Amino acid sequence: MKKGFPQVAGAIDGTHIKIFAPQKDAQDYFNRKWSFSVVLQALVDADGKFMNTFVGMPGSVHDARVFNLSALSKKLQEHTLFTPNNVVEIEGSAVPLLILGDAAYPLLPNLIRPFIGRGCLNRSERMFNYKHSATRMTVEKAFGRLKGRWRILLKENEHELDNIRPIVQTCCTLHNICEISNSFYNPSWNEGVELDSSTETVCRQPPTESAKTIRESLVMHLNTRQ
Template identity: 35%
Template sequence: MDTALLLLLENPLIKRRLAKKRRFWTHNINRSRERFGEFFHLYKSLQEDSERFYRYFRMKESTFSYILEKVEWRIKKQNSNFRKAISPIEKLALTSRFLATGLSYRALADSFRMGFSTVASIVKDVCTAIWEELQPIHLGIPSEQDLLEISRHFYKKWNFPNCFGCIDGKHIRIRCPSNTGTSYYNYKQYFSIVLQAVADANCRFIFIDTGAFGKQSDGGIFRESALYQHLVTGKLNIPADRNLPNSDTKLPYVLLGDEAYPLLNHLLKPYPRKNLDAQKTIFNYRLSRARRVVECAFGILAAKWRILTKAIETSPENAEKIVNCICVLHNIIIDKEGIALIEEPKESTDSKKNRKNNSSTEQARDIRNCYMQYFNNEGAVPFQYNVL
């Protein structure tokens, strides 16, 4: 090393400044991370108990290893001259714990013996890596054959033919963003972004749209989404119209939505609740019974990933990354571990959704009427009359 530089470094004033600066590079508590950090004293023990591993990470060890294998190269960093880099497996463990519990960055920083900003950076990087690496595999755009398979499951499980998905929106609570006015303030009187999703018959997501303002209605969000554009322009790989089972009536494949959505050729919604006759009541019941799979999907999502039960304390942009990651994890776990049998949930009683600007075409109304006639004739099932 140059003599002049050595003399400079030996200067007491320079040495004090360097020492003061480096003192905050790693906090004294965090220096013992590999000895006392939660990951190091708990992970190996969890591996020895599959039930506790699942309860801690909300997934099996095989699923955890699969995700790690896919994203490891994206989140791995090289050791520096000053400190050892945090391993990918510890980063994934921390992020999984954050999503599973909703603990604050500060609480996780204390538990894992890391800095606050380090935890925030890890969560953002891992969520982004999971989305970009695994979304094409587990939440990619379905092919025509995929939609046909989904429709077969809907008919088998929920007695609704020619259905390739059910759509609904879920408000994701967030911390009040600065300088946004009431854009994120929803009718439930808290700040949120909206996750709009389409679920298949097994509560698996096939389309998602995340990040809309909380004040927007489901119908308004839908009309601004890529899904709507694909529906009206025919770019969605929807199969050709097909005869309903045991019938000569040929009808299009459809999504199922609630009253907040527009009635379209490929999207059915219930008849208005006023002046319902017996046939329309039965149609509404059959549609509602099938459509609840998306409500089940949201319920499973929130029960497993407890971050969704409280306000996400990040910017709306980072909250969107977190929600996208959770939706991919939801599909990965179903693909790898399956899903328990779905109990039929109670009928939704939410009547406050904005239902404006949902005018329909005559052709769309004719399609709904044909489905109504089918459910009251060839497609009738004995239990449907209990609703009357």
């Protein structure tokens, strides 16, 4: 990834795909923004291409639970997401290839989230959060360009729930083709595109000690290279 953050192979986030209220279990799909949706979880690379997608969880489900139910979570736990998974030593810690997520995601040895609590963070932690955010912005940009190009994802989708997943995944594949071929993207297509990850609540899953150690090593590394 870019912005000088070491060992980062991708950034993860979730976004809502609007739907009409389904006939069954409609309340499960009613999200925090007072609309009905399913969740698209995506892992993107430094160029904003989708590396992994997981679509279809009800809109009321927290990003952390969506992540824990996804195949991506299992691959991270088993260290099989990246092959080879090159490990480097950073400030005394063995750091594997990493993905970055916001505060909605758990802190794991290979999934790094920012520090929480703006008022009680020291200078080094604030600097870490700034560089973390600057690097992770690539996933929000990818969602914006995805919805800007394929505007079916902006309106309430009329398809049956079973058809939503292949429609969204097809749009993700087409997005990648456009990005790889450097297809024209008109900035005016951003009109009406609303990114919705910033209001997500914090994941309360306790971090592992190894995860905290790796993040502290990254803090030291980033603050010695300002």
